[in-house]
Amino acid sequence: MRPRxxxxxxxxxxxxxxxxxxxxxxxxxxxxxxxxxxxxxxMRRLGEERGFRGLRPSLGPFLSLLWIEGRPITAVAxxxxxxxxxxxxxANLAEAAGYLERRPDPADGRSKLVxxxxxxxxxxxxxxxxxxxVESEYAALAGPSAYARFxxxxxxxYQGLRLPAHADRALTRAAGRSAxxxxxxxxxxxxxxxxxxxxxxxxxxxxxxGQVLPLIGPEGGRVHEIARVxxxxxQAISATSRDLEALGYLRRExxxxxxxxxxxxxxxxxxALIRDSVSAVDGLERRFAGLLGAARxxxxxxxxxxxxxxxxxxxxxxxxxxxxxxxxxxRSSGSLPRAGDEIQRLAARLxxxxxxxxxxxxxxxxxxxxxRTGS
Numbered sequence: 001m002r003p004r005x006x007x008x009x010x011x012x013x014x015x016x017x018x019x020x021x022x023x024x025x026x027x028x029x030x031x032x033x034x035x036x037x038x039x040x041x042x043m044r045r046l047g048e049e050r051g052f053r054g055l056r057p058s059l060g061p062f063l064s065l066l067w068i069e070g071r072p073i074t075a076v077a078x079x080x081x082x083x084x085x086x087x088x089x090x091a092n093l094a095e096a097a098g099y100l101e102r103r104p105d106p107a108d109g110r111s112k113l114v115x116x117x118x119x120x121x122x123x124x125x126x127x128x129x130x131x132x133x134v135e136s137e138y139a140a141l142a143g144p145s146a147y148a149r150f151x152x153x154x155x156x157x158y159q160g161l162r163l164p165a166h167a168d169r170a171l172t173r174a175a176g177r178s179a180x181x182x183x184x185x186x187x188x189x190x191x192x193x194x195x196x197x198x199x200x201x202x203x204x205x206x207x208x209x210g211q212v213l214p215l216i217g218p219e220g221g222r223v224h225e226i227a228r229v230x231x232x233x234x235q236a237i238s239a240t241s242r243d244l245e246a247l248g249y250l251r252r253e254x255x256x257x258x259x260x261x262x263x264x265x266x267x268x269x270x271x272a273l274i275r276d277s278v279s280a281v282d283g284l285e286r287r288f289a290g291l292l293g294a295a296r297x298x299x300x301x302x303x304x305x306x307x308x309x310x311x312x313x314x315x316x317x318x319x320x321x322x323x324x325x326x327x328x329x330x331r332s333s334g335s336l337p338r339a340g341d342e343i344q345r346l347a348a349r350l351x352x353x354x355x356x357x358x359x360x361x362x363x364x365x366x367x368x369x370x371x372r373t374g375s
Contacts, residue, residue: 027301030308035186054097070115150303160291196280220263
């Protein structure tokens with residue numbers, strides 16, 4: 001009998017179930033997912049409410065490093081742990097959008113400094129304000145006290161990882177202890193995990209592959225779903241997927257949900273990468289325990305997991321057909337979570353998917369309809 005396509009190639013091997021469960025549910029994934037959600041909300045609101053254009057998630061950490069003074073591209077690249085070429089591309093994007101300018105370096109006539117324009121400084125200040133507003137939703141989901149401990153631990157982790165100081169004292173006081181440091185922490189987590197998997201023999205992997213590989217679920221991955229989670233174009237995800245197919249980590253099959261489309265599945269080599277990724281995550285958490293202490297790390301990971309689940313991040317990727325049917329059965333039988341919890345999760349999800357402007361508009365429309373019908 002032919003095995004069900006939803007099973008991974010390694011699913012029948014001893015220990016595979018534990019590896020897959022750990023891969024799907026771990027602190028690194030939760031922190032990266034929350035960071036992605038935060039950046040998406042901030043970018044959307046910066047565009048919709050403040051009129052800033054030409055933004056990408058990668059521009060946030062880059063521009064924040066220029067808050068105090070202009071710096072050479074090579075210095076910024078070193079702090080972000082990316083190549084000078086990649087950093088120059090970010091500078092070109094920021095300059096084209098009006099957030100950055102290049103000036104001669106007084107210390108080196110052959111070099112130039114990149115520094116924020118007035119518009120760039122306004123962008124960073126507006127982003128801090130929006131981050132604090134978004135965090136009020138996160139605190140409501142996690143609980144104010146738990147969230148305060150979470151952000152305190154993030155600050156300690158940020159310092160322990162020796163990540164770059166990206167603001168002056170006034171901006172730091174305005175932000176306080178906040179998840180604003182999370183994008184740089186998440187970026188470093190991805191770099192450390194990539195280094196660990198490369199050391200385990202997975203040559204050819206690049207950071208850009210992290211947009212696709214972690215989002216191949218138990219029933220495979222679909223380009224449009226991955227693009228929606230990552231908030232990038234389908235074309236970008238398709239190009240990365242083809243690269244991973246060429247490296248032997250993925251294969252493409254007809255989509256059983258839609259005969260016109262395709263589904264990406266892990267190969268045996270891809271499943272080996274999953275096992276090695278789990279080992280890398282275990283090693284990363286041991287390193288974090290050394291920085292924070294075991295109890296503090298456990299609390300950080302607990303709150304991160306709670307937020308990740310409350311925001312329903314990546315759910316469409318990892319929910320199996322069985323879980324979708326079980327969820328439908330639960331809704332039919334009435335065995336649902338408490339209404340207040342579900343409403344909070346729905347509100348957060350709507351804001352994440354629609355943005356604050358459209359979410360408020362939807363709420364107004366629903367309220368008006370309820371008043372008309374008297375319900």
